[in-house]
Amino acid sequence: MELSPSAHVDTFCRDRLPPFPLWPELHFDLPELHYPDRLNCAERLLDDAVRRWGPDRPCLLTPTERWTYGDLLERANQVAQVLTEDFGLLPGNRVLLRGPNNPWLVATWFGVLKAGGVAVATMPLLRAGELAELCEIGRPAVAVCDHRYLDELASAVSAVSAVSETGAGTGTDAASGRLRPAVLAYGGPGGADLVARCAAKDGTFPAVATAADDVALIAFTSGTTGRPKATLHFHRDVLANADTFSRHVLRPRQDDVFTGTPPLAFTFGLGGLVVFPLSVGASTLLVEQASPRRLAELVEEHGVTVLFTAPTAYRAIMTAGEAGRLAGLRRCVSAGEALPAAVWEDFHAATGLRIIDGIGATEMLHVFISASDGDIRPGSTGRPVPGYRARVVDEEGEPVPDGQPGLLAVTGPTGCRYMEDLRQTTYVRNGWNITGDTYVRDADGYFWYVARSDDMIVSSGYNIAGPEVEKALAAHPHVEECGVVGAPDDERGMLVKAYVILRPGVAPDGATVKELQDHVKRTVAPYKYPRAVEFVTDLPRTSNGKLQRAELRKHARSAPGAPQSPSPEPEGKA
Structure with a gap:
């Protein structure tokens, strides 16, 4: 297996990919998964959208704001200019992102990728110790943070060493060896704020011509030992989830309005609230936080048609007597935990809507088993999403008969690549991704969740x-x-x-x-x-x-x- 020539000057991430023999099998069964060697997923999602549909389409909505695709493109370009011109960001440098779901967080994510950087999104509720550990693992050159969430980040930055003792890999950028990132706030007062800096830029920035297999993002997932695992995902991986689950199961439309509760630091949220809507020219309502009752109100007020959230929220909306506010929905998606059949049935009875269940993993980036419409069997997670293959295996990796429980194993166009982590050999076995879930497959090929098989x-x-x-x-x-x-x-x-x-x-x-x-x-x-x-x-x-x-x-x-x-x-x- 060979990688394409990288556009990254700082090769920190590529140097820390697992050895090829430890990679899962990758396959690209669908024609839409055959991407060019040079690919910047931000350019494909954003610049191409403006070229296809014009700059005036609504893109990012909040209860008080409305950004068009042209607005987002201009601000993403300005962010890229700030990062490269004011902070010296080089392709391959990591940028830590911290903030709730709002337009400037999305603009920063796109700006980082357009500049050839690696986006490291983090949960806004993480504490200083957790953030310090992520900085030590990912070594971001810059941390971009909502001004309301600076305190814990400042404590984290002061807690880590100023310079890495192990160096920066083979890259030439001194910042890549830095453990103490420069901190850039957004949404606050003063001329040093990202928003103010962006206003001084002209908004013109050609995207770096990254390789399709250059690392685009580091997504952290909790490890059963307590130490986070850094998963490395390529530019082509970001698009692959839109071209598998979104295209073939969700089937969004250009006039859809998306919303949901998962943070963008969760790959479930990144796909469902950014990648999937932008891949078809739809819009997304970003909600910083909302109780189930408030979420239902927002769905009704803003004409939301596609909702991403967890089973807990669907149950709570019904308990609060707010199911009637969801009448405008066309699609409801549930992931993150098993969806009980009783919740599916009760929700369908109350709304007429069929919740699309699914299982995904940070290691796989998004959903790889699901079903929609008439293919749904309540209580079942579904069948492999087009582009993926799945089976149930024993501890030795051998398939078990249908009807017997075993470990869920999956392969597809995405797969687990832990950054410099021995746990790679636990997650990937015999070329298959072993998710840590116990499942049963029935004779019709539907997968039924049994339990987690780890801690x-x-x-x-x-x-x-x-x-x-x-x-x-x-x-x-x-x-x-x-x-x-x-x-x-x-x-x-x-x-x-x-x-x-x-x-x-x-x-x-x-x-x-x-x-x-x-x-x-x-x-x-x-x-x-x-x-x-x-x-x-x-x-x-x-x-x-x-x-x-x-x-x-x-x-x-x-x-x-x-x-x-x-x-x-x-x-x-x-």
Whole structure:
């Protein structure tokens, strides 16, 4: 296997791709997946859209703003000018992005890619320690941040070393060896703000002629060890998801209006709220945060026709009595966690809409098993999306008979490429991507979700690593030992549950529960906090002292336990 000649001066990402023998099998079964060797996905999605449909089509909407395709192109070009002219960004440099879903975040994403940079989008609720770890892994040259979210980023930047000890690979850019990125705020006051800087640029910027297999973005996914895994995706990968799931299952139209709740740092959100609508000239309503009730109101107010969110939100909209506001929808998409058949049936009865379920993975970039319209079987995830192949295998990688549970394995035009991470050999086996999910395939080729087969907790569509929460809890002086697993929950699918051994003298009461929960919220992203805490006197361990999370999961399924605190939802969570 050979890569095309790179346009990246800073070869940090390409140097850290896994060795070719560890790559999954890639195949391009559809004619639309045959891309030219030189390809910049930002140019294809944005410049080509303006050339095809003109600059005046509505593109990015908010409850108070309206950007056309021409507006977005001009501002993306201005961002690229600011990054290259004011900050010396070179092709291949990484740019960390931090902010809620809004037009300037999208403009920055496009500007980074047009400049030949690598976009590293992060969750806006991440705390300083989490951000510092991402900086140490990805070594961004610049961090572009919504001015309202600067505090945690500033703490993160001050916590990392100023210069990498291991150097910058073979690239010639000194900034690529920098662990402490330059910070550029947007949306705030002053002439140093990105928006003010952009106003001084003429908005003309020819996209860098990147290779189709140059890295376009680093997407982080939670690892079961608690250390994030950096997944590397090419320019062609970004388009491949539009040319598979979107084109063949979602089938969007130019007059569609998209919206949804997943952050753009989630590849589910990036595809559903940016790549898919722009690939057909549609518009997207960007919502920084919204309760299920508010989300339904926005759908009605703005004539939304395509909605992306998690099963939790669909259930909550019905519970709130707001299903009637969704009458204008044409497509509803659910991913991030398994969609219960009962939720699908209840939602269909209330609205007449058929939710499109699907399973995707950060490693694969987006959805690879799904179904729509008459092909949907409630409770089933669906069948392989055109362009992908899937099967159920045993631990040795051999296919199991239909009707028997096993590990989900998938291949297609995208696949797992962890950046310099030994976990590549766990995710990719015999050329197949092994997602960590247990599935059953029926005789008709439909795939049915059984359970996660690792320590990942999937709650309301968010992937949460139990060991990461354990690490945060263990840092509190009240905690002697702890174990964290997912517990079944009707509302969220799963919730984070902590089993805690307290130090002597600490009261096992509701006040202690709340103190521990608040501590976790301050330490890691608030959505990761344990919504259930059970105090215990011992934890199940192996003979060599390893925590047996499987035993804790069994206990969680049979006895959910308490106490739980009355603490409110973390800010920004739908």
